[in-house]
Amino acid sequence: MRDVWIAAAAMTRFGRRSESLEDLMADAALEALREADRPPDGLVVTAMDPEEFVGEGNFASHIGTYIGLSHVPGLRVETATSSGAAALYAGLALVASGFHNHVLVVGGEKMTHVSTPRVSEIISRVIDPHERSYGATMPALAGMVARAALAKGLFTEMDMARVAVKNHAHGARNPYAHFQQPVTLEEVMSSRLIADPLRLQHCCPISDGAAAVLLTSDPTGLKLAGMGQGSDYLAIRYRSSLTGFRATQDAAKAAFKMAGFGPERVQVAEIHDAFAPFEILALEDTGLFPPGKATRAMQNGELTLEGRLPVNPSGGLNARGHALAATGLAQVVELVWQLTGRAVGRQVKATVGLAHSIGGMATNNWVTLVEQVA
């Protein structure tokens, strides 16, 4: 298996965008192509549900043609809300195996033109049909996870709010973020209940956006050091634990095994905080903190831009936004910018970064490790 390197990384601003999905993806793709200066010989495209959100199918060919790469073999990858990470994994496999030398991975989602109830309904299809038939939505399942974690004493409602405050503070310094305004603890804790105990400000927004990464077999100094996938039952009622995600634990083990180093080397992390308490659970599931230690680290300010392990310097899904299939790639874009000194306004000091992406209610998760090699 060959080493795989990152030649370029680009993204659009996340948020309510007037451009089409095709144009958002083209903006990210063309910027990555310019930066990489290598014509791709493989293309991996991802959007979670372009059929429903924008009414387009045969999506790899559609985007390939739209961005002038119809001559490049392309395929589409989808694993619900972690589709961006899954596409990166496919790109990694294509380059590592020697099938292709330079693979452009591009993901995007466009949802804000669709009514919120309709967006929720489309996203809810990632949930087990029996559970969905009871009205279970992603916030509902996340609310039950949060409730179980609160009952176990893993964190308090105040801690959940602290995550949102921290990530909004980071997002306020990121020009690519959906929300660029800080919020206060009081604002989070008095925002309206969505799925008790989750409040509006604990939940990520519905965002439009796109991101692209160009992978290559040529050493660039920026190594895709490790990547792992973990899976779990679609139905959360089948799981032995509600307060930790096996899919994250397995993904992290696989990623660190591939990289040949452990969590202690990670200096910056992008975590899938679609719901604020998930950040705390993920910090322990990935092994970045021992069980029961992440909450205290957050309370002590260790996860801020100035802290020991900055978490979600981009603002995370909570503030940078969550453009579904673009998100897993946008996390890696942020790591690339952080490791190469291009994270203007929110720069941290790091040579190894971790990205964590959740598909569905943690049914198909990914952990990615990016390393700046001298």
Added chain:
Amino acid sequence: METIAGSRCPDCGWVVAPPARICPRHPVEMTPAEISGYGSVLSYTTLTVVPEGFKPPLHIAVVELPGGARIFCHGRQTRQLRIGRRVAVEQVDGIFYFASLGIADRVSLFWKRRGAAPERTRDAAKSAVKRFFSVYKNGGTTPAAENSEEKKKG
């Protein structure tokens, strides 16, 4: 007490509800199983933003039944609910409902239990479920509840 239809894996013995054709742990066909309709609450939430076809507030709980199967249930409210609390579960018109046995319910159950046959207890629990259900639905007995009564009689 009501029984709930589930399925059991002939290999690993795992029981799930509602019945699944194939064991989620490995590709083996499951066999039918009957599960008692009570259990303990694993977690719950109240949705104030609900999907189409539901009215807020929507109370949902995951309940673990005897033998380990977990099901999703609707309920009238979650005010007195706690993780670990025992609840009665009943299936009406294909939908599971949990009834939180409040202090009054439990006291009355206990009081009845002291001098009465076990059947009386079961009936009391069952009627509590029924009462809760009719209140939850629309303040009166619904066709669905009547139908399910019919089925049980027949």
